[in-house]
Amino acid sequence: MHLGRVIGTVVATEKTPDLEGVRFLIVQPLTRDLANRGRPVIAADGVHMAGPGELIYYVGSREAAQAMPEPFVPVDHAVVGIVDQLAVEPLPAVKKSAARRPAAKKSSAKKPEPKE
Amino acid sequence: MKIGRVAGTVVSTISASIFDHQRLLFCDLLTPSGEPTGDYTIAVDVVDAGAGETVLILDEGTGARQIMGQTVAPIRAVVVGIIDEIDL
Numbered sequence: 001m002h003l004g005r006v007i008g009t010v011v012a013t014e015k016t017p018d019l020e021g022v023r024f025l026i027v028q029p030l031t032r033d034l035a036n037r038g039r040p041v042i043a044a045d046g047v048h049m050a051g052p053g054e055l056i057y058y059v060g061s062r063e064a065a066q067a068m069p070e071p072f073v074p075v076d077h078a079v080v081g082i083v084d085q086l087a088v089e090p091l092p093a094v095k096k097s098a099a100r101r102p103a104a105k106k107s108s109a110k111k112p113e114p115k116e
Numbered sequence: 117m118k119i120g121r122v123a124g125t126v127v128s129t130i131s132a133s134i135f136d137h138q139r140l141l142f143c144d145l146l147t148p149s150g151e152p153t154g155d156y157t158i159a160v161d162v163v164d165a166g167a168g169e170t171v172l173i174l175d176e177g178t179g180a181r182q183i184m185g186q187t188v189a190p191i192r193a194v195v196v197g198i199i200d201e202i203d204l
Contacts, residue, residue, distance in 0.1 A: 001140075001158040001193055003126075032123070032144065032156045046190055047130050057126060057140075057158050059190045063177040067132050067190035080190045081131030081140075088124035088142050089167060091152055 001057045001080065003030040006050050010042055018073040025050060025079060027058055032088060043077035044068060055083040118157070118173045119146045119199065122165050126158055134189035141165060141195055143173055148204055159193035160184070172197035 008026035012019075023045040029037045034055070043058050046067030050056050056079045058064075064078035065071055120143035128140065139161040145153045150170070157173060162183060165171045173195055174180055180194045181187060 002156070003158070032142070046132050049130050057128070059192055061177070061192070063180075063190050063192045065190075066177075066188050071188045078190055081126075081128040081135055083126055083128055085127035086124070086142070087127075091123070091144060092121075 001059050003032075003034065003083065003086075004028060004041075004043070004056050004058050004079070005030055005034075006052050006054045006056055006079070007040060008052055016074060018070050019044075019075070022068060022073070022075070023048065025052075027056065027077065027079065030055075032091070041077045043079050044073075044075045046078040046080045047082060050079045050082055055086070057081045057083060117196075118175055119148065119202070120144060120157065120159075120171050120173045120195075121146055121152070122167050122169050122171055122195075123156070124167060132190050134184060134186060134191050135160065141171075143171060143195065145173075146170070148202060150202070157193045159195045160191060161195045163195055163198055165195050165198050170199040170202075171195045172199055 004027040010024035027043045028040045031037045065075045067078035124142045126140040141161045145155045175193045177192045180191045
């Protein structure tokens with residue numbers, strides 16, 4: 001599952017009978033930092049409560065159809081939850097010691113100041 | 117199966133019923149050498165994994181539903197193990 005932001009809705013009157021009553025949302029996939037990632041997708045609303053602007057998580061592929069009341073429907077993305085709280089640690093700096101070095105230099109440069 | 121590192125949790129009250137009373141973990145996916153691939157997944161926790169732990173993630177629907185004891189559910193990713201060591 002991935003994070004996404006609901007950016008709109010899609011209304012289709014003529015559709016395959018199994019999709020009667022299913023709401024469709026335009027979902028912008030997001031990165032871990034909540035930046036846009038790739039193109040928006042059209043996802044069925046599996047929670048019946050998601051609306052534009054909301055941070056959600058969605059499931060793709062065949063599992064998406066199983067979020068629907070009738071599980072064998074032509075749906076390839078479905079919103080399966082609305083995010084209330086997201087607590088994500090920043091990515092650990094792996095093999096980025098080069099990025100740390102300037103900071104270390106700054107701290108060492110500051111140290112003489114109090115001595116003066 | 118994928119290797120990931122637990123970066124945090126996702127809290128959600130309005131969700132598909134399969135996620136009721138389940139912990140959702142936000143996992144950064146890793147290469148076998150332990151570097152982040154840049155991708156992530158949100159997975160259900162069945163092994164009580166904590167933040168910072170390297171975990172084994174099943175990303176396949178049928179197996180995930182089998183673990184959750186369901187035949188029909190919109191679930192695909194499950195944290196199924198905590199990795200102690202990777203030997204390359």
